[in-house]
Amino acid sequence: MTDLQDFMQGCSRAASESMANNQAILSIEDLSVSFETAMGRVMAADGVCLKLHERETVALVGETGCGKSVVVSSIVQLLPGNASVRGRAIYEGRDLLSLGEKEMAGIRGSEIAMIFQNPSLALNPIIKAAEQIAEPVIIHWRLPKSQALDKAGEMLRRLGLGNRAIPGMFPFQLSGGMNQRVMIAAAMILSPKIIIADEPSKGLDANSADEVMGEIARLRDSAGASLLLITHDLGLARKISDRMAVMYCGQIIETGRCEDIFNQPLHPYTKALLNCLPQRGFQPIPGSSPSMIEPPEGCRFYPRCPERQDECCMKAGLQMVRILGPEGEVLREVRCRLY
Amino acid sequence: MTDFCERLNEWKGNRLMPMIISKSGWLGLAFFSSFLLMAALSPVLAPYDPWYRFEPYLPPDELHLLGTNDLGQDILSELIFGSRASVIVGFGAALMSTAIGTAAGLVSGYFRGMADEIIMGITDIFLMIPQIPLIIVLAAFLRPSLWLVALLMGCLWWTSTARVVRSKALQIRETGYVQANRSLGFSSLHIMLSDVLPNITHVVMPKFLLSIASAMIAEASISFLGLGDPTMKSWGMMINFAFSRGGFLNGLWWWYMAPGLCITLFVLSVVLLGSMLEERESVSLRLQ
């Protein structure tokens, strides 16, 4: 645990430096994703704006179904065919959403890597572990297979799976935690600049989850990469990230530094979400999430908000309110009429 | 009863399975239904009584669209009535084998343990029996009617369906909803029929259709060998007579081509339907 805290502090320093330079390595601007389904048009993401700086870790938190996975899948163009995407995702001066499949394929894996949920399903069950890790190396760096396999073995050793038998095993022979590490190895073997981890600790028990997150943090630092972490687990987000963005029903409703949000949540939804934590007594939020096909007009949290006022349900689009610090940098953003 | 009505209402308003039928599916459906109609409405469709004798070896003309055979019987009428043999044996055998196979597979996969061992043992025994030779031998000795042939095939072919159904049943048995229903206290029979069976129909249907195809070909083969039912017209027998009574040598191609084409098309239509059903099922699974 102290390792994690050290890493976190190290990163915070680096992160605030790069934030001061305003060097956003990935800048998502006004991203909207909608799906045509048999039940109508689902607005999975609506006007999402997010900046990820160098060497920074940003956690994207929210309930299941609020659109977090959709946002990151759209950045790397891994959405199903019936999705329509608007907006821009600027990476190194290029808009990722406008690139063709060939260019995207070159970026995926080598510069932007994704770690998926549910590793036992994400790995190919009939290919050995080491070969799956070696695959990105063979494709992107064009190394011969034996060298790639050596690199894969080394990666597994660094992740704590040094047992010689493991590289030759198949995913179904390994446990969930081990499979997750195999996937992390495959994602990080090319030292990508951006790592996107989609609920990496889902389905793992507390010990495995801690270990896995520790691995990710360690590798992130040794590679100097930025991490975009998607999770619904607030405690996890707090342990490992610098900044946090809270999503609700397809919109980002609050961003800011983790500690700030935990100590002083601004948006009523964030406050309610923090109350759901075990430490605060599992107090549930009344009502249920709104439908994404017909979201409420105006503020989407209005029906469940304990601090709502009449003007909150008005249709005029709520803008993000920016709270600036002494040097003009953006400290917090909130989408709420109270501010 | 109300359960059935509920299910019907659900099926009407069910938006999980869109009614996509591909082009090959339409073709298959068209051929299949026309052959079924042919079999059902033979007396109406056939221009003449197939047993009535005209002048033999006539080439096709306006009176006899496909000419006559060596006995003077109108070939077109024979053709139309011949579809009945294929349909009876095809459907009869397929229905029986699917019914027995599904029941055996369900019981075996759901209950496991002793029942499973016994049923799988029986399956192994049946698999050892060479099927077509047995049918040929029995047909040679007993000269049975078409219905008996269908019965025989049904009794021999259930094994592969049983195996497939068993493996699916084993899988479904472990799912949460079967466990939950067991916990709630539903009887095993109810769970098998209401929970397991609907989830295996997508496996059973293609096998059913393919058994129809196999049964039809087997029937045609038996009839071609001269071991079929002499009291009924059959496409296989037509080809048999065409070859043995001088049709081939004299170049009377309409005599053997027509039934041959019919067998081919009927089997093809069944196969197309089967693959269309499989496609629909995989599409609906993906949509879910």
Next chain:
Amino acid sequence: MRAEGIDKTYVSGLVFRKRHQVLRNVSLKIEEGRTLGLMGPSGCGKTTLGMILAGLLNPSAGRILYHEKDIRNLKGEELRAYRRGVQMVFQDPEGSLNPRKSIERSIHEVLRLLKTPEKEWRSRTLEALEGVGLSEELLCRYPSQISGGQGQRVALSRVLLLNPRVLILDEPTSALDISVQAQILGLLKDLQRERGLSYLLISHQPEVVRFMSHETAIL
């Protein structure tokens, strides 16, 4: 409800039998109206123990006592009371509902099992849904169209129709995110208060067990 000296050994293979002992001499007691939390690392047999208590698996040794009577000796009316009185709620909310049956049908089939007259079905269904905080618009939907939390509630409502006394909850919230988790736990607590239910809560999350249980056992 009590368990005394439960052993469970899995035997595989016909000739060279491999023994795999999952539970060894386990005893516990579930008091009326209170919650017993059961914790332990994954794979140590918590779910197996739960299933044995619910009567879905037979122990290799030991006995289960329901209202101080050995369940193997129960017959007829008493056996039915035990089977209905002890119910299990499974972990995966999507898995506990048949994907081909609409929610309405899934609830109706339980009512049919209970031999409720058909004219009461609608009212009983709505009552059941209200009891777990769901609205009637869910009735025509299929399990794939509802969220995990809603699925878990539907499964709960089906179980509650049988009026059980003891609920064995196998990791009820581990597949749900934190806001839904809070809702389900709150619901379970309310139900315990209203109906005087006893719970055996199986979980690997210490905070959940601490929040819900009166006593804890570790396997």
